[in-house]
Structures are given as C-alpha cells and as structure tokens.
Amino acid sequence: MGTSGFSWKLEDHPKLPKGKTIALVVLDGWGEANPDKYNCIHVAETPTMDSLKTGAPDKWRLVRAHGKAVGLPTEDDMGNSEVGHNALGAGRIYAQGAKLVDSALASGKIYEGEGFKYIKECFDNGTLHLIGLLSDGGVHSRLDQLQLLLKGASENGAKRIRLHILTDGRDVLDGSSVGFVETIENDLSNLRAKGVDAQIASGGGRMYVTMDRYENDWSVVKRGWDAQVLGEAPYKFRNAVEAVKKLREDPKTSDQYLPPFVIVDESGNAVGPIVDGDAVVTINFRADRMVMVAKALEYEDFDKFDRVRVPKIHYAGMLQYDGELKLPSKYLVSPPEIDRTSGEYLVHNGVRTFACSETVKFGHVTFFWNGNRSGYFDASMEEYVEIPSDSGITFNVQPKMKALEIAEKARDAILSRKFDQVRVNLPNGDMVGHTGDIDATVVACKAADEAVKIILDAIEQVGGIYVVTADHGNAEDMVKRSKSGQPMLDKKGNIQVLTSHTLQPVPIAIGGPGLAPGVRYRKDVPDGGLANVAATVMNLHGFVAPSDYEPTLIEVVDN
C-alpha cells in the first residue's frame, strides 16, 4: 500500500470532538429475542441494559450478527465470536474461513496449493491424520467439508487415513455426536471398500480434549496429544460409535466433555498413533481453539507439557490460525486477509487503548478484534489486561465468572484517564449459555448487567461516551424451536435445550455525558450489522472512517 499514497491518518470528523473517553462493551452471547421463559436475558434482572433500551430510543438499535452480515456462507449460519469480533474490529465484511474452505473445496484449488502438496509428500509411506471438531455447527468446522476432504485426499493418493474426532454438543444439540460419528463411519467404510485403509483412531469432547483456547488450560491439549499422537487414553474401544454411546452413559458425560478415548485393534493396540513420516491436518477453520494444538504440533521448542515423543510429521492447518505468528506455517486454505483494522488505525491516530477480558474471552477483544493477529500494534499506546478464568469447571458452577473483576479493571482504566478507548468483553451470557443450564444463565445475565453498570458509572464520572453491544446471540434463547417458534420436546417430553449461539440480532446502545447532543442513529442503514460499528466508534473518537469501511450508524443533527 505504501507506494499508492496510503496513509494511516484519519480525517477529522466535521462535527464530533476528539478526546472523549469511550467505553466499548461487548456482551458475549447477548441477542434480542421475544420475551419468554427461555429468554434468560428477559428473565434476569437487567435494569441497566433495560434502561439503555427504553431510555433513549434513537440511541438504541439492533444490528445483524449472523450469516452474510459477518461473512458466513448462508443466512442459516449463526454468529460466533470470531466472525463477530472480526467484523466489529475490522469495520468490513470478509468472507470468513467457513466460506473460503467451501470455495477451495468446490473448485478443487485446495488440492493444488502448497499446503496440500506438503502433506501429500507423506501419502506414499505414511498415514494422513485429520484432527478436528465433528459436527455441522459451522462455527469451527463442518462435517460436509470433512467428508469432501476425505474423498479428495483419497483421490489424491492418501492410502491410510486416521481421524481424531472431537465431539461437539456446543454448536449443535447435546447427544448429536452419536449421529455424526455414525455418518462419518459410513463414509470411512465406503472408503475402505475402495481400498483405502481409513478409520477413526481417537476421540474426546471438545471442551475436555484439544480445543482449549488462549492458554486457559494446557492439560486439555495434553489429553488430546496423548490420545492422538501417543495412542494413549484412559478409555479404549474397538469402535467409535460404541465409544461415544458408552462414555455418554458412564461416566455420564455430555458431548462437550467426553473423556479421551483411543480405538484399538484386536490385540489392544491403538490403531492410529501419529508417527514419523505421517501427515497431519487440523481440519477446523476457526483459529482460537486451534492455536494451542498447532503450537504443540509445530514448535520444536515447546515447554507447555511433556510431549514424550515428537514425531517428524508434515503438518498443515485448514487455515493459518495466527497471522502474526505465521502459525501454522503450512495451511490448506489462505485465511481472510483482514488488514487495516480500526485498532491499528486508531493507534496511528493517537487513540490510547485499553482492552480487557478474562482468559476465555481475552483473545476476542484483542486477537479477533485485531483481525486474528496477536500482540500490540504499538505497546506504548495500548494495554491489554487478561484476568485469569477459572479452569477445570463448567461455567454454570460460577455463572458470575469474572464480570465484576473485568468491570473494575475497566472502571480503573477509565478513571485513570490514561486511555481514550476502554474495550471489554463480558463473557457470561455466552459461556454459561453454552452449558444449557437455564437457571445459571439467568444469574450470568444479571452479573453481566451489573458489570455494565459499573462501567457506565465510570463513564459518567469522566464525561465520556459508551457503546454497548454484543457479538452474537446465545442467552436470549435456550430452547430448540420448531419453524413456527414453538419449543421442541425430546422423546421423554423434556425440552430440547439449546446450548448454541442463535441467529438473533444484537443491540447496540450509545450514550454518556460526552456524546454530542445531536448524535442519533441514522434511519438509512436498516440492515446495519456488526461491521458498521467500527466506523461508528471512529466517529465518536472524532474521526471519519476510511471510505471502504461499512457506513457509520450515526448522524449528527443540529439541535
């Protein structure tokens, strides 16, 4: 860009002043839905969020947070944190991993790229291992993409394939793992009929095996390593359908938390440990929960746990998961090139930024916000604070999580006047919503609302501005519904609890004593989505957004 006259300098906004402290609050998993008893946000006492909605109608609105508005393939794709925070931070809509992988598979280009050529070098003498989330959730991976990759890899010469599956129950209904394993077993048996030695080698639940994030708990990744690489796990089965069914009964776990297991042959030997000369692909397109396992597979120097045996493999990610670390170095599909994010612009224009969340969402307001890039743009202008999350628990046990601590850090940052933008993610609605525990989710929503109040009070004290929004829905609907919106029951007559995100829009409220009197929402962006927020925030900092950003949501009228 340098040679084409590109400049980081943003133009001054013609009407809005600079120098106001802005609190930017993202309520994770906080959508807008009809009020009923499965809407935990409605059931919970949320006086602060309620007052934002009812107090200033021209400063509260809904924005789209799912499907095409955040770069996902279809309008049936629920929103998620990666695409949501990418859109919020980057101000533009990028075709996201899910869509890029779809295209690469459909055109066959995936098999012509460097990444595939690299793993293909192992096909003659080694095994191809595929590690990843087995569901059609579309947040981290998709079953149909795995099916196409299996077919394509075998057509391109893979003779021996081992799958290391992670069961879901978080982006899809709990219990659906059995059906997904049956489906993929059927595909593998078809491959075997064609002479490919293909089978499932290991498995485990996504929250307990492999898919930790932001270094919250390395033991999760270690459990996966032991099963996938070393072929060791506390549970051994002859086939994966039996494994999943049995482990759901005893030790009575959910799909998300299934313990690790390996598949063994008639002599009791693991059928697919990863050994020298093998190829490995992590099939998830989404970054956060693949970064840790990618480090374990790729880094020579690694001290997070004892890997015991480090096989010499050719490893590729479905995507490159971290653009700054270039991790992994080999990948099958190029990630979206998210550049010139609002964070980078604002730092270049003198906006001092503070960002904070607890571990499980820390990377959301930093890494995702900055276009899947780790680290600071300019350490002298930014401070990112991570509050350690509880680990080893499901969050319905501690539904308040660290909301209070996050709010207090934000309050202190605001009152210090050392920052122009104080950005937080409050995880409660989402993390507790994913447990499917409705009562706990109500407590979670109340805690998030209280945290918002603390931050808004601090903004009041410094004469600042607040922007309160969310990244996608979750807690506002906790039941699976029929097309007509009725709660659906299972065979026993119990409601089918929805642990996943939703397709709902999310609120965005602006206000505070520092907001110029004539600011209100425009009426001409009715379809506005999360990507419109970046330009809005740049305006509130006193700048005009770059011309290729999605339009601002606000206008300034003369009073």
Ligand SMILES: O=C(O)[C@@H](CO)OP(=O)(O)O
């Ligand atoms: O926990 C996660 O990985 C996803 C759901 O799969 O949630 P979020 O997008 O809110 O991080």
Ligand SMILES: [Mn+2]
């Ligand atoms: Mn989220």
Ligand SMILES: [Mn+2]
């Ligand atoms: Mn979530």
